[in-house]
Amino acid sequence: DIQMTQSPSSLSASVGDRVTITCRASRFISSFLNWYQQKPGKAPKLLIHGASSLQSGVPSRFSGGGSGSDFTLTIGSLQPEDFATYYCQQSYSTPHSFGQGTKLEIK
Amino acid sequence: QVQLQESGPGLVKPSETLSLTCSVSGGSISSYFWSWIRQPPGKGLEWIGDIYYSGRTSFNPSLKSRVTISVDTSKSQFSLKLTSVTAADTAVYYCAAYDSSSYSFQHWGQGTLVTVSS
Numbered sequence: 001d002i003q004m005t006q007s008p009s010s011l012s013a014s015v016g017d018r019v020t021i022t023c024r025a026s027r028f029i030s031s032f033l034n035w036y037q038q039k040p041g042k043a044p045k046l047l048i049h050g051a052s053s054l055q056s057g058v059p060s061r062f063s064g065g066g067s068g069s070d071f072t073l074t075i076g077s078l079q080p081e082d083f084a085t086y087y088c089q090q091s092y093s094t095p096h097s098f099g100q101g102t103k104l105e106i107k
Numbered sequence: 108q109v110q111l112q113e114s115g116p117g118l119v120k121p122s123e124t125l126s127l128t129c130s131v132s133g134g135s136i137s138s139y140f141w142s143w144i145r146q147p148p149g150k151g152l153e154w155i156g157d158i159y160y161s162g163r164t165s166f167n168p169s170l171k172s173r174v175t176i177s178v179d180t181s182k183s184q185f186s187l188k189l190t191s192v193t194a195a196d197t198a199v200y201y202c203a204a205y206d207s208s209s210y211s212f213q214h215w216g217q218g219t220l221v222t223v224s225s
Contacts, residue, residue: 001168018207034211043201044152050209087152091210095167096142098156 002026002090006099012107017078021102024088025069032092034107035064035073039084047086048073080106109134111202111216119160119223125189126146129202129216132183138206141178141185142212147198156203158185192223 013019023033031051046055048064049103051071061076077083083106088099091104115127129141142157155168158176166174175188189196200221203216 032210035141036212042108043203043218046211046213049211053209055211055213089152091205091214093168094154094165098152098154098206100151 001095002029002093002097004088004090004097004099006086006102007103009100010103010105012105013078014107015078015080017107018105019078021065021073021086021088021104023071023073023099025071028069029092031067032090033064033066033071034089034091035062036087036089037082037084038087039051044087051062067080075104078104094099099103109139109204109214111204112218113200114215115219115221115222119192119221120225121193121223125187125196125200125221125223126193127187127200127202127219127221128184128215130182130184131187131204134204134214136178136180136183136185137165139206139213140165141176142203142205143176143187143189144201144203144212145196145198146201146218153198155187155200157190161220179209179215194223197223 033051035048038044052064085101085103110129110132110160137160140157143155175192199218201218202216203212206213
């Protein structure tokens with residue numbers, strides 16, 4: 001199975017900040033990497049698929065990068081509604097697996 | 108817009124079988140792989156398995172021996188059965204639509220909390 005490791009596990013930032021979250025796969029996954037945002041009590045929401053393709057309707061301040069085994073999610077200028085937990089997920093092979101999550105909190 | 112809605116008991120006794128159904132609306136049952144994903148309270152996400160409308164299934168090896176997923180295309184529903192549950196199976200269970208074009212979980216149900224307790 002492919003293990004996904006995110007860093008940091010938690011992050012404090014201010015509105016307007018630029019933040020980057022990292023996700024590393026335990027082996028090569030090409031660009032089969034997705035990012036989701038989850039708010040308390042809600043289902044995850046797809047932000048980025050294929051490592052860097054912005055899902056329809058998602059603000060352009062979100063961007064994804066990387067390939068192979070190392071990936072990033074960047075939020076260009078944090079907005080109040082962006083404070084949430086973010087998960088990466090690989091779809092290179094089953095079982096589909098998720099990172100442990102990065103909780104983004106207001107500083 | 109595809110919408111998914113989970114239904115089923117919120118409380119299951121240890122050693123019994125957890126049964127959930129997901130109703131799909133706003134999209135074709137043949138367009139996605141229909142998945143179950145769970146999230147224990149305060150923890151991360153775990154993929155349980157999925158089914159295609161043809162009936163082809165795929166499961167997480169960690170749960171495979173206890174999981175059955177089925178689909179009823181006539182009702183636009185798919186279901187999860189998890190046998191011999193323990194407290195470790197307490198979680199929010201989500202149904203989700205996996206899109207094989209974008210290789211991502213495009214649509215999610217709101218989730219349903221299932222507690223395993225006597």
